[in-house]
Amino acid sequence: MGTISARVPDELETELETYLEDENLDRSTAVRKLLSESLEEWRRQQALEQLSDGTVTFSKAAELAEMSVWDFAQLAEEHDITWVDDDHLDDDLEAL
Template sequence: MGTISARVPDAVEAEFEEYLDAEGLDRSTAIRKLLTEQLGQWRQEQAIEGLREGSITFSRAAEIADMSVWEFAQLAEQRDVTWVSGTHLDEDLEAL
């Protein structure tokens, strides 16, 4: 397991301390939790953007987002992203 360290402004550190108290977590667990959640959101955004641009198929987008196709379909619907296109339809159907 790797180690990550970072310098943060005093205001961020104070808010982080509040978070630790509120969640009842130690520093390492809290940092892992926050990083994992944020990276998951980042993967979802990358997948949605790739789908919106048409650079990846729906199935590939779900894979990037680390979600089932059904979960990703709900996310795409929430973000008002249309994923059915003539160029990717066959690939998506084969992947399902």
């Protein structure tokens, strides 16, 4: 496991301390949890953008987001993204 060190503004450190108390976590666990959740959200947003741009198929976007196709379909719907495209429809059906 690698080590990451970062300087943060005082306001962010104060907010982190509040988070530590509210969640009853030690600093390392809290930072790992927040980083993991943020990267998960980033992966999902990247997958949604690529799907919306038409650069990946629906199935590939779900894979990039590390979600099941069913969960990713719900996420895409929540973000008002239409993924049915004639060019990718056959690829998506084969992948399912």
